[in-house]
Amino acid sequence: MSENDPRRLRKRERQDRILSALNVNSALRIQQLSDNLGVSTETIRRDLSELHDLRRIDRTYGGAVYRHRFEPALAERLLLNVHERQAIALRAVELVGEADAFMVGGGATALHFARALRGAGDAATVITPAFGVAIELSENSAIEALMLPGIYHPREGLVHGPETLAMIRRYRVQVAVIGASALDASGVSEAMLSAGAIYSEMMACAERTLILADHTKFGRRALTLVGPWHANVTLICDRAPDADLAVAIAENGAEIEIATSHLPAVS
Known part of the structure; x- marks a missing residue:
C-alpha cells in the first residue's frame, strides 16, 4: 500500500x-x-x-x-480487584474503631473505604485531599468532611502542593488511612511524587496509620518512599504477603491484617 x-x-x-x-x-x-x-x-x-x-x-x-505506566489512572483502578478492595475497606472501618478524627488519602481503595465509612453512621471529622472521598463522606450528615486546599490533579482526583502540605501539618489525628502503589521490605511507596509527599505528612501527623493495599502491590517499589514499616503502622491486605515482606513488616513492629471477602463463594 x-x-x-x-x-x-x-x-x-x-x-x-x-x-x-x-x-x-x-x-x-x-x-x-x-x-x-x-x-x-x-x-x-x-x-x-x-x-x-x-x-x-x-x-x-x-x-x-x-511507555508502560506504573499505575493506571484512578478511573481505571476502580475497575480492578473490586471484591478485594471492598473487603479491605470494610476491615479498615472496623479497625478505625471509635476514632473521631482521622485523615484519608486518595486512590481506589481509599474511595472504597470512604463508601464503607459513609454507611457506618458514626460521627467523625475526616480530612482528605481527595474530592471523591469528600463527596462520598458528605452524604453522611454525621461525618464532617474537611477538604484540603491545593492544586487539583484531574487524573487522580486529589489536590497537592505546598498549601496542601502546610495545612496537613496543622492537624493531629488519631488515624491516617492511605493506599499504596507498592510495598516492599523498605516500606510503603507511591508512584505519584506529589501524592507520596501528602501521605508522608499524613503518617507524621497521625498516632497510627492504616495502609490499604491488595496483593498486587506486594514486592514492588515505586518512585517515592512514603514511610518505613514501624510499630504504629498496620497493613490491611487481602492475602498474606510473601515471606520476605512479612518478615520485614514483623521485624519493624508493624502489623498485618488479612481482610476476607464477605461475598458468597461461587460454586
Missing part, C-alpha cells in the same frame, strides 16, 4: 497500529514500522513525535518504546 493509495490508514488508525505493535514488541525500529504500515519513514517519525508529545511512548535512537 503506497502513501498515495486511498485505502491507506488515517493518522489516528496508523498511530493506534503503532501503539499496538509496540505493546507486542516493546522496541521497534522506524524502518520496521514503515515497512509494516506501508508509509514513509518521515511519516513514522512525525507519528512518533506526536505520540511522544502525548506521553504515549518514549523515543529511542532510530525507533521508539512503549
